[in-house]
Amino acid sequence: MRGHDRINTCLPEELIVEIFRRLDSKPSRDACSLVCKRWLALERLSRTTLRIGATGSPDLFVKLLARRFLNVRNVHMDERLNISLPVQLGRRSGSGQSALSSLKLHCVNEKNGPEDGGFESYSLSDAGLTALGEGFPKLEKLSLIWCSNVSSMGLISLAEKCTFLKSLDLQGCYVGDQGVAAVGKCCKQLEDLNLRFCEGLTDMGLVELTLGCGKSLKSLGIAACAKITDISFEAVGSHCKSLEILSLDSEFIHNKGVLSVAQGCRSLKVLKLRCINATDEALKAVGSCCLSLELLALCSFQRFTDKGLRAIGSGCKKLKNLTLSDCYFLSDKSLEAISTGCKELTYLEVNGCHNIGTMGLESIGKSCPRLTELQLLYCQRIGNHALLEVGKGCKFLQALNLVDCTSIGDEAICSIARGCRNLKKLHIRRCYEIGNKGIVAIGENCKSLTELSLRFCDRVGDEALVAIGQCSSLQHLNVSGCHQVGDAGIIAIARGCPELTYLDVSVLQNLGDMAMAELGEGCPKLKDIVLSHCRQITDVGLAHLVKNCGMIETCHMVYCLGISSAGVATVVSSCPNIKKVLVEKWKVSPRTARRAGSVITYLCVDL
Template sequence: MFWGTPVQKRSAVDKVEKRPNTAPLLTISSAKKHKFDPFEKKIKNPNHSSSLQKFSKVRVDGNERIFSGSLGIKTNSRPKTIGTELTPNKKRKDNLLLIGGPQFDQPPISSIRAHDEDERVSRGKLFPVNLCICSYEMSAEGDIFRKFSNKHVIGTPVDIIDMSNWDVTDSTLQLVSRIAPQCTDLSCPKNDKVTDKGFVEFFFRTTLVSKVDISGTPFITDSTIETLAKCCKQLKELNMSACFRMTDDSLAALGENSASLRVLYASECPLLADNGLIALSRGCRKLVNVDFSYCPLLTDRGLRGLVNRSFDLTQVKCNGNEIIDCSLFRVPALGQEMSCNLFISCQVRSFILQGCAEIDDEKLSWLGQACMQLKSLDISNCPLITSVGVDALSASCTQLEALNIIGYGKVIDYAICGLAQKCPGIRALDLAGHEILSDMSVSFVISSCLRLNYLNLSGLSNISDTTFVPSAEIAQEMEHLKGTPEYLRSVRDPLRSLHLTDVFNLSDASLGAIGILYSRLHVLDISNCHMITSAGIAKMCKFCTALKSLSANYCPRITDKAINYICRRCIDIETLCLSARKNTASCNKISNKSLKKLLANCLKLKVLEMKNRLKLTGADIKEIAAIDLRSITLAGCTNMKPMGVAKLALGCPKLFHINISRCKNLPRKFVDELYRVRIPYCE
């Protein structure tokens, strides 16, 4: 009923009829009763973002379409990828990261990367709050909603809230805290639109939170952590890495209120210092895993208090802290110049000290004496460590299972032989960069360490076929003694990852021996091994049928025959890199026939890299069975034709990265059309 005179009534009707077409999206038909929407005030602002308007429109009309990870999507289209913004009136050209050739008038690579980083931070769509009462199952890659979760009753608040792929504001957090007060797990990383206001109210209402990830949120301060510590007494895991405004007050608040805290990640927080670490250690006695990497103000004084009071501490990560030198294990004796170790049996099982340049052999020996039960150690890029320190470490820590000593070539054979003899149960060993090592030490490691799962020998230019061939011959002879005690003692655990980049003296015989020794190999990197040919690839593929990743970049003797063996034997391969060096004869040794076979036979292929292959055109591609292909690099394939690239783009629905730089046969109009065709999920 309209109260007023007939003249007033007619003027009101005229105003309604003359309303412009840019009315707020919250305007609904008269058949529906208007409901309160907390976003209504923001939507009516015409200057607000289109993504928020689109989201609110779907929320108003939400009863007509159940939200299942796709907003405003046609019913016959594929499920919506989370990170893509829906703008139906404006075609977007950044859903597919496509790098064109330099002959086009395109922005430089630096601007493209900057644009991609902006898109990653600004996801383009606000977190839909109805996910707080509807739980979904996602794809294995975590990018597509597949179906409703059978473990959750729709309409009841969820316990786990993941905002990793959405834009989040303070208003969103405040609303979510009212809808799901029983939340126990919050993940809201890398959001630059959230401040202390949103987090303070959220943690004040959700007092049952036990796991929080707010890493990479630049505008929050100590107030957020203080509220979290005071209100959420059950907090067990906290990730506040790259929160640059956090100070020692945050660590002190955690030490006073969070006695149940077990995991703390606080890397890249430049204002944290020793006093905060000491205050944290006084209250958090149950810490198991801590990460204080790239905190330049931390010293051994703070770590000493933390390690001394946290009796359950097993892993300490301090990458890139140049002041830390492991002097926390040193206690000077009164009246004497000698020193002893601080802890006779330190409980820490894993130290990650990559890039701590002040650690030398003496301090490494202190660490070994204090942590005799040490199982994992990363001392890569520590230039003062030599063979003396490695030998002293292996003598003390006989239970060592993982060692990373990537360095500058100061470790020689006797230290590695002693390591293999004293630590036979080692599972992961990284020796990359130590050019002085020879066949003697590496072959001793292969014959003695039968439990290896990961081995990196990249850059060891002195090793040759005598590293692998003798051990393979012994393994073949032991097959005749199968079932005997001697055979059981010689059985190896499956090596999953082997890296042999820049090992120039490696030949086909070594690849055959690798296939015999490690038949269940998953990852193999033989890039820049000039003596490897297609025959060696054939020998390896005969045994390593479970191979998932092969990198053979810049191997000039590999031809189409190698691709044929891979397609017949290694059908489960997911990553294949076969690039050639520019302006060499190897650019013409792989033809279009190989690309056609790979796309037709390797069903699980996800990453393909074939740079500078001049014979690739793509014109012969007829069937594409590799529908899981995510990334393909064809840079420098100057004869690539538009039809071939179009077949790849249309035949691989999950493809998101194409590198076609320096492909001269691809005109600008084709690149623009390719962008338009590869815009999925839009109306």
């Protein structure tokens, strides 16, 4: 019956709340909350997660949120995000509106300095942490990213009230030993702890934490904590027997600390190390003790050799993910040891390891058939034969990234194309031996390709993109700096790749308006486009592009001589979803600046 509210009269509150909980997006929840006052109240009860950026008077803002959302379990606060003042929520009467009004007034007063002097503008203080604890006593997950104005006093107050806390991220917070020790004492269910860039922390605090909640701790992250030494990790090894994930970046940790963790935390599955003072002895302990290890990342090691990787290959049979970055003393023997022992390997990244060459990667291709992602960055000594073996042996490869691999050419890419037909992502940058032949083979064989990036590949031209136009599932294309690409190649993409959402054609001097018109006709889902330094594209081509591509969100068009203020106005007026336009300031008319100033980013500002 028209006008009869069957939902509110028939459905109990519990059922409506459960429906709200099953909504998969915040916009859907927000829309439901606007239906009526009852739905607004129930939707607030169903919210379990809050995400907060930098905000004016954050302490008062936290108190306001605590009154409105009573069942929150997860709070993420990141003060690196832009200042976002609360919006006017209408003319509802009541304490909520008065609180919001007072919050706005406080923000205005803060422009001339806080009246009460209790905290720094736009920074969460200890009072805010106390309000978090009082307002959300059932909190299970808390992230305080770069909240530099909080201290141990606030953390102690929070820990005493939020005893159910399971995950705590204090990245960039200058908290001290007393606060971290209080977390260990009060939060006995803590499983995940991130202390990266907590510069005020020393061994005393971390040792006290492990004594308090070491039994429950499963994940720990430490970076740039100059006062954390081997003493802390001896305590971690002694008390954190359930630890599964460790991320450690420190110049002050030696073999002793890593040995203690390896010997004491035998359930370790993920280990990320950047410890320049560790040697082969530490890796040997990992290989012999951490038999459940699945992910290993070794960065900037200059004091261990192939002996350490041999131990990993011999002991860590479950290893699936390996990253070797700037490890200068590793050679082909390291990858041979990994390929022999780690048959489950699915991800391999070799970055700047200058002594690893063709033979090492050949062994991976022959012995690791489950490899799905391969990253080779700045590997000058790896040649075509390495990827020939990968193409033959790694049939499940889905992602390949090559950066500055100057010895790899078309022959290798053809082998990948013929052997790895499930390839979905191919990223190539500054590999000057790769040209049309290799990319044509990709287009003819890899029909599931969704991402292709060919940055500054001088030998790639229209012929290659005509073949890629056969990959109808392509969503991401970057041909920046491929000077031989012109209208014909981009037109082929426009006609064959209707799913395209991202396109970078910057620095293409032969690209003109005809390609833009075809993109407008064939790629209606396009969201992000980079046209910078394309001298032949004019306002006419831009108008054809945005006529049908109404979903465009970002457009970069600096140093495009043929685009004027009229073209910029066309973009901002024709694209209702536009979020960012990068352009020279002199091309923005006063009217366009008034209409869309919030989405325009200028290449340079007035001096």
